[in-house]
Amino acid sequence: MMDMILNENDLVVGASFENGTIQDYVDETNTYGLIRIEDTTVNWFLHNQDDASEEMQKLYEKVTASENHYIKNDFGEEVVLFDKKGTVSFEDFIEKIDEYLDVELVNAL
Numbered sequence: 242m243m244d245m246i247l248n249e250n251d252l253v254v255g256a257s258f259e260n261g262t263i264q265d266y267v268d269e270t271n272t273y274g275l276i277r278i279e280d281t282t283v284n285w286f287l288h289n290q291d292d293a294s295e296e297m298q299k300l301y302e303k304v305t306a307s308e309n310h311y312i313k314n315d316f317g318e319e320v321v322l323f324d325k326k327g328t329v330s331f332e333d334f335i336e337k338i339d340e341y342l343d344v345e346l347v348n349a350l
Contacts (some may be wrong), residue, residue, distance in 0.1 A: 245344070281326065282328075309323060320339075
C-alpha cells in the first residue's frame with residue numbers, strides 16, 4: 242500500500258510504502274525525482290520526446306550517454322531511471338514507479 246505525500250497545496254509530491262519512498266522532484270529545476278527501496282536509491286523522471294523542454298532534453302541526453310541508466314518505454318512516454326546506487330534491480334524500481342503513477346492518476350480523476 243502507498244501513502245501519498247502532499248505539499249502545502251494538497252498536491253501529491255511523493256509517496257511512502259512498506260520498504261521505501263518516492264519523490265517527484267529533488268533538484269532545483271524540478272526535472273527529476275528520487276526513489277528509495279530498502280538500501281538502494283535511483284533518480285527518475287518521465288520523458289516524452291515530443292513534449293520535452295530543452296532542459297529535459299539535455300538531461301535525457303546526459304543520462305542516456307551514461308551506462309548507469311534504464312528506460313521503460315510506454316507508448317512514447319519513457320520512465321527513465323539513472324544513477325542507481327545499491328543492489329535492488331531497475332525492474333523493481335519500475336514496478337514501484339508504475340504503481341505510484343497509477344495511484345496518482347486515480348487520485349487526479
